[in-house]
Amino acid sequence: MKTYRLAMIGFGNVGQGLAQILRDHGGDIARRHGAQFQIVAVSDLLKGSVYDPEGLDPAELLASIEAVGNLDRVEALHRDWDALRTIKESNAGIILEMSYTDLHTGEPALTHIRQALQNGRHVVTTNKGPTALHFPELKRLADENNVEFGVEGTVMSGTPALRVGMELLGGAGIRRVQGILNGTTNYILTQMESGASYEEALAEAQQKGYAEADPTGDVEGHDAAGKVVILANLLMDLPLTMADVECQGITGLTPGDISAAQEAGERWKLIGLVERREDGTGQLAATARVRPTRLPLSHPLASIGGATNAITYTTDLLGDVTLIGPGAGRIETGYALLGDMLAINRK
């Protein structure tokens, strides 16, 4: 039985989701995969930090959050280590980077990930910021240090959209990827089709926890654009950045637009797309965009309602293959981390 020690940077929904999976299924996972995952450190700006090289009990971490909203009730050898000290000085072999997403600078996660890789730790992250902005650099850094850099959770939460594309469809020649990559906007569009105004639908999405207080990143399409960049880099060897993605959100869509589509047997979806093509000179070129798009009801992506996500890979050998699954959720995203951790174990 191999044991992997984990340090969690950030202990919000996703970190708690993974702790819950390890609490409830850790024994099962060990039996089935021969790998034991042991949390040794948690460092969170708001909830506090705890470190015990001998291991922390996930049940105790969750109970403390439940009882007092922070980690004060957890017994630990060391407290208040910040993220960088945890990364550098703890005995964790895998750093789980789950701090907040910044799609402009990638910080503070970018610094955390660089530090961890340089120190020879595996990194698994759900953070779109550093992944969308600096994937090629971080992957190279991981390779140089002989460690893994897992990012499955950055697109479609635990639905294995990246691994299906990289590992299972890689040989089929992916020439286009398009999908519904943002659950919040898809939920809003679905509600607007049932007659809600944009404002009502947004308020409902916020109430359900799908949309943040400041919904700009979702509704203006930036979140989906970050995922398009990740898909381009990981699945199609296209070294695109955020600036290469033509981006339009859903804030301009009116109830009139929605009903006009309905009358035509169509449906608006916020579609993220990346396509590779040869230009006239044999050079590789790419189109990348996020844009509200009217799809006929018969289109496989048209029937995807609510917060569900979906992605269609267009390949040379298999034609279209579509994957549909959850795009958010604490357990669902926690599962994405577990998937990357199990992949480290397989190697």
Add this chain to the structure above:
Amino acid sequence: MKTYRLAMIGFGNVGQGLAQILRDHGGDIARRHGAQFQIVAVSDLLKGSVYDPEGLDPAELLASIEAVGNLDRVEALHRDWDALRTIKESNAGIILEMSYTDLHTGEPALTHIRQALQNGRHVVTTNKGPTALHFPELKRLADENNVEFGVEGTVMSGTPALRVGMELLGGAGIRRVQGILNGTTNYILTQMESGASYEEALAEAQQKGYAEADPTGDVEGHDAAGKVVILANLLMDLPLTMADVECQGITGLTPGDISAAQEAGERWKLIGLVERREDGTGQLAATARVRPTRLPLSHPLASIGGATNAITYTTDLLGDVTLIGPGAGRIETGYALLGDMLAINRK
């Protein structure tokens, strides 16, 4: 660069599809995966047999079929070796078993596969017969001989339905799998919705090459039942056999049934399903069936038209994940073989 020598048992559509992939993309595959796949033997009851330990050119194999319908124009050191001699005496490390499917006895493929595994050769097959009837035995035999037994092509052709379930969703706890697993019947049902009678739709499916001259295996649900057995064994550790699957085909559906569903906003689909559940005593029990089922149009499987296949995995940690893709086709099924061959290379 590692070289794998291949012996093809059967050279129908699927074998020719793989030969085409190797002819057109062999160089690419070698560059990307560091593995060279070289056909050394083909043994086909109707088209003849050729063996050259130094390798056969896939372009030459295909050109001979194109020109004279058999392998007579191929230069080879040995001719007319039958399947068993090819398996035992050729220098192939991977046996590709693509002879015809028999869902009652599994023969002759079953004998071929047993022989190959006993001789320490990897086996990759698209043949549902031996897989549905004897998977646990054949897997054990492969393990004992330290070789692989790849069966991705038995369900949904090259759409990686088995690998997604085994490798990517295994940790999520699959408790139910259901899907549209037979393209022929789905094509017939789609045509009947457009007003064709069952007989007309079947004739059209036969003309397009989707249905065989004797369509019984497809339309009575046996083909889908074989796939349910494979899914149960591989994805859910349920050692079911064909006899455990309650099976009903589409031959009883009338135009009246079709239009009654349409009027109710529903659609008939031939659904294969396997579900595991605890019975009262904590014992594991299973439901497995193939049955025409009326789905509401909003159901993700309802929008799957024509010869496309789809599968929904219901999991403990991720809820529903659905995969949609081709269910047949020579290149598509050839890609399934390639996927298993690349997996052998990764190990």
